[in-house]
Amino acid sequence: MVDPAEVGCVVARLHQVPADGPGELHPWYQEPVGAAGWDALVQDLRVADAPFAAELAALRDELVALESWLVPPAGVRLCHRDLWADNVRSGPDGHLHVIDWDNCGAADPGQELGSAVFEFGRTDPGRARSLIAAYESAGGPGRVHGPGEFSMLIATLGHITELAARSWLRAAPGSAERADAQAWVRETLDDPHTRDRLLALLRAVG
Numbered sequence: 001m002v003d004p005a006e007v008g009c010v011v012a013r014l015h016q017v018p019a020d021g022p023g024e025l026h027p028w029y030q031e032p033v034g035a036a037g038w039d040a041l042v043q044d045l046r047v048a049d050a051p052f053a054a055e056l057a058a059l060r061d062e063l064v065a066l067e068s069w070l071v072p073p074a075g076v077r078l079c080h081r082d083l084w085a086d087n088v089r090s091g092p093d094g095h096l097h098v099i100d101w102d103n104c105g106a107a108d109p110g111q112e113l114g115s116a117v118f119e120f121g122r123t124d125p126g127r128a129r130s131l132i133a134a135y136e137s138a139g140g141p142g143r144v145h146g147p148g149e150f151s152m153l154i155a156t157l158g159h160i161t162e163l164a165a166r167s168w169l170r171a172a173p174g175s176a177e178r179a180d181a182q183a184w185v186r187e188t189l190d191d192p193h194t195r196d197r198l199l200a201l202l203r204a205v206g
Contacts, residue, residue, distance in 0.1 A: 002088060004120045004131035006096045011083065011116055011131075012140030014098060015109040019078035022106035029081060029107055030151060032067035033158045041165055048169055052182060055189045056165065062194055063158060069195075070155060071148035073108035075141065080104050081152075083116050107152060109142035114149035115156070117201055118193055125204030132205045144205055150198050161188045 033041075038060050045053035080087075082103040091097045113135060121128030132144060143149070164184035171178035 002085065002090070002096065002120060004127040005134035007088060007116060007120050008131040008134030008136075008140070009138045010088065010096045010098060011113065012135045012138035014080055015077065015112070015140050015142060017078055022076060022078040025073060025076065025106050026081075028156060028159050029111075030070065030073060030155050032070055032155065033063070033162050034067070035064045037162065038063055041162055044169055045165060050165070050168060050182075052165075052185055052189060056161075056185070059189065059192060062192065063161075066150075066154045066193070066195060066198075067158065069147040070151045073106075073111060073151070075108060075110070076106050077109055077141070078104065079107035079109060079112045081107050081112065083112060084119055088120075109140065110144060110149045111142075111152035113140065113142035114144050114151070115153040117144055117205060118150070118153050118198065121201055121204070122191075123197065123200075125200065128201050128204045144202065147195075147198065147202065150193075150202075153193060153198075157188060157193055161185060 042053065042057045042060055045056060080098060080101065080103070082100055083098070087100045088096055088098055113132075117128050117131060120131055135142070161184075164181050168178055168181035168185065171181055
């Protein structure tokens with residue numbers, strides 16, 4: 001398991017990279033799927049008899065409530081915008097390296113930090129605190145002070161879940177593509193980023 005303090009230091013260095021204009025903000029990282037969007041998706045999945053339709057329907061109210069936390073990015077600068085565990089790896093030199101920079105661009109560093117707190121802290125307050133302490137000690141500019149710092153996480157995971165479910169609907173029954181899409185949806189259903197979980201992390205780092 002990746003050391004959260006190392007992650008904090010790496011993210012802090014990333015957020016201090018100067019950029020002459022970080023580019024334009026992208027809706028993927030800040031806009032909601034929306035209540036109507038979730039309702040339409042659940043309905044389409046029910047009609048198609050998706051095996052996860054009932055579970056997503058049960059999570060619908062939570063996903064909509066999470067989107068009420070979304071706030072516009074502030075202090076925008078160059079960010080990675082894809083800081084999931086798969087993209088943070090130990091290299092041959094023993095140090096952590098961030099890979100897959102295809103999505104880098106303008107974002108709020110505090111909101112990217114909030115995403116990292118969830119991804120690398122999950123249900124462990126100690127890991128979350130260690131990441132934040134290392135990030136701040138290394139001079140990272142972002143801060144996690146309130147629910148709004150989870151905006152990037154909420155928006156991104158919402159769009160990922162929607163995209164995966166739509167991919168399942170388009171894929172042929174029994175195909176590898178449909179199995180892959182279902183596994184993608186299950187990541188949210190099996191380990192949801194609920195308000196209670198995020199508030200617990202917020203209390204841990206506050």
